[in-house]
Structure formats: structure tokens, C-alpha cells
Amino acid sequence: MSTYSIKDLEQLSGIKAHTLRIWEQRYNLLQPMRTDTNIRFYDDASLKLILNVALLNDNGYKISKIANMSEAEMREEVVKLTEKTLTHDDQIHALTLCMIEMDEERFEKVLSTNILKIGFEQTMLNIIYPFMSKIGVLWQTGAINPAQEHFMSNLIRQKLIVAIDGQIYKGGGKKFLLYLPEGEWHEISILFAAYLVKLKGHKLIYLGQNTPDEDLQIVYRLHQPEFLMTVITTSPNSEEVQDYIYSISERFKNSEIILSGYQIVGQDLDFPKNVRAMHYAKQLKEFMEEMDLALQEK
Structure with missing residues (x-):
């Protein structure tokens, strides 16, 4: 009880x-x-x-x-x-x-x-x-x-x-690699991000929960995505998250990295040039819509 x-x-x-x-x-x-x-x-x-x-x-x-x-x-x-x-x-x-x-x-x-x-x-x-x-x-x-x-x-x-399964990729768009770090199991937000990626016609590479760092690097080298996205709710913890941000920024420097989650939102963190924090699901939706407009204008 x-x-x-x-x-x-x-x-x-x-x-x-x-x-x-x-x-x-x-x-x-x-x-x-x-x-x-x-x-x-x-x-x-x-x-x-x-x-x-x-x-x-x-x-x-x-x-x-x-x-x-x-x-x-x-x-x-x-x-x-x-x-x-x-x-x-x-x-x-x-x-x-x-x-x-x-x-x-x-x-x-x-x-x-x-x-x-x-x-x-x-x-x-x-x-x-x-x-x-x-x-x-x-x-x-x-x-x-x-x-x-x-x-x-x-x-x-x-x-x-x-x-997510109901959205069929027809080619084109940008390439997104979505994952949760080792020890992270809270999947709802990253799944919704995956849904939005496919809904907007982009290529989705989804690794899911508790992704071993070595596996992440192998998949990244293979696909070379324009965007890397993760949600940090509990892991890494508040004492480790800043070092983790610096690490992925350096290792995946050719991609734009999008971060969200409890350990990110509203925290006093430093974000390198290729890293951005998104506070809410609506903000991610707006970002995807802005990207669509930019692609249409080209």
C-alpha cells in the first residue's frame, strides 16, 4: 500500500x-x-x-x-x-x-x-x-x-x-540516431522523439534503452547521422552528466546532438557548440517543423 x-x-x-x-x-x-x-x-x-x-x-x-x-x-x-x-x-x-x-x-x-x-x-x-x-x-x-x-x-x-511502426520511411530527409545511455531505462520520451522523426519523413536509427557505449560508436561510424539524440533521466547522474556531455560532443563532433531529460532540463550545464538542450516535447516538435520548412525552401 x-x-x-x-x-x-x-x-x-x-x-x-x-x-x-x-x-x-x-x-x-x-x-x-x-x-x-x-x-x-x-x-x-x-x-x-x-x-x-x-x-x-x-x-x-x-x-x-x-x-x-x-x-x-x-x-x-x-x-x-x-x-x-x-x-x-x-x-x-x-x-x-x-x-x-x-x-x-x-x-x-x-x-x-x-x-x-x-x-x-x-x-x-x-x-x-x-x-x-x-x-x-x-x-x-x-x-x-x-x-x-x-x-x-x-x-x-x-x-x-x-x-512508430505505422510510419513508413520513403527515403530522403535527415538521418537521426536515437539511443539511451548505459544504465538509462526511461524510454517514453525517446520513443516519442522516434515517432516524430519518422512522422516527419526522416531516417530513424533507434538503439533503445541501456545502449553500450561501444555499440553506440560502432553504429555511429556506420551510419554517420546528422543528428544524435538522447534523453538522460537518471544515468549518467548529476555528478557525471557534464563530463558525459563533453565526451559525446567530442566523439560525435560531426553531428548535432540533442539532449533532454531530468538531468538536463533546468540544470546549470555547459553545452558545446554542437550540443543543444530541449526542454519539452513541444520544443522537439517545433524543431522538427522548422527543419521541414528549411528543407522545403532549399
Whole structure:
């Protein structure tokens, strides 16, 4: 069982901790537990409850009405809402609930519905990435357990692989080599980058997770890509990442190197001339679109 502070509930639900405390007192909405040292905490059931409450409240349901609903009634109303609304926040709430409950069928349905209605790219940019960002901090602090994180990541990964396979390379464009460094397993962002590369008609060479340095160099010498792209979330760590940047800049000096990830974004790092940091998925999309325009003007 995972445990959550009231700040965790605030971050996941978007409801201020002060408001949660008022609802707790006025409507007996939450029943916190206490540690041996009298510190309040909440369990998975409390998190699921407050996510449902947040979604209903955001859609005009009064808190007094919500407080009188049974668990089954609340869930039924939430399912109805998420099937008919395309509000991004509502869909993110729905995915978070699916993750907490590890409800694969519902998770699949929410993703598939959004992909059909707004397209794969917009689903990734406006729903999946904000969802991942929302839970990322809690995963880092241990509020989300590894099983829940793996459950969510693998389902999204499956969708990305299918989407990448659906893009047929027809020749032309630039050559991109995408990989994750040794010890790096967080693949969602680099898979989305791979999808964008193929979508825009460029040549993709994808090495995937935990790429041995020797293998990277062999493939690089063979293909001589114009662009090298990686995402650094945990490996190399913060103490090693600057040296790693200098190393790949020197070894792959004939390519433009694009970096992203937790160890890159917002960090005080020095980037050589052939290295650029990209902070968000939308920034990568904009970069690809700018490249398309440049190629068309030639």
C-alpha cells in the first residue's frame, strides 16, 4: 500500500490542501490515518476518492452532492464524464485513477478514445506528457510505487511502438540516431522523439534503452547521422552528466546532438557548440517543423 501526504493529494488532484482540510471537517470526506508519531497520512483509497471528487467538482458538481454519493455512484459519474468530455485535465485525472487502480482495460480505453478523437500526437503532447509530469515527482519521492509506474509506462510504451511502426520511411530527409545511455531505462520520451522523426519523413536509427557505449560508436561510424539524440533521466547522474556531455560532443563532433531529460532540463550545464538542450516535447516538435520548412525552401 502506498501512502500520501496531504501535499501529495494536492499535487495529484489540483485541490488545495486547505480546501481538502475544510472538506474533511465539514463533510467527513476523508479519514486520514496517523503514524506512531501522530503524523497524518492517506492511503490509495483516499487518493482514488479525492481524484474522483476533483473531477466531478471541476465539472460543476457541488461538493455537498458529491459527499452524499456512494463509491459506486461516484465512479459511475466519473466514467460518464471521461467518456464524453475532452478536457485535458479530466483525461489526466482519469489516467491517474487507472494507474492507482492498475485498471488496464480502463487505461487502454481512455488512451484509445483520445487518440481517435484528437490524434496520437496531440494525445501525447496534451495528455500523456502532463500526466507523466504530474506523477513524476511523486514517483521520485516514493509516493507512487514501482509497480504502478511500470504498469503505466509499459502501456504507453506499447502505444508508441505501434505508432512508430505505422510510419513508413520513403527515403530522403535527415538521418537521426536515437539511443539511451548505459544504465538509462526511461524510454517514453525517446520513443516519442522516434515517432516524430519518422512522422516527419526522416531516417530513424533507434538503439533503445541501456545502449553500450561501444555499440553506440560502432553504429555511429556506420551510419554517420546528422543528428544524435538522447534523453538522460537518471544515468549518467548529476555528478557525471557534464563530463558525459563533453565526451559525446567530442566523439560525435560531426553531428548535432540533442539532449533532454531530468538531468538536463533546468540544470546549470555547459553545452558545446554542437550540443543543444530541449526542454519539452513541444520544443522537439517545433524543431522538427522548422527543419521541414528549411528543407522545403532549399
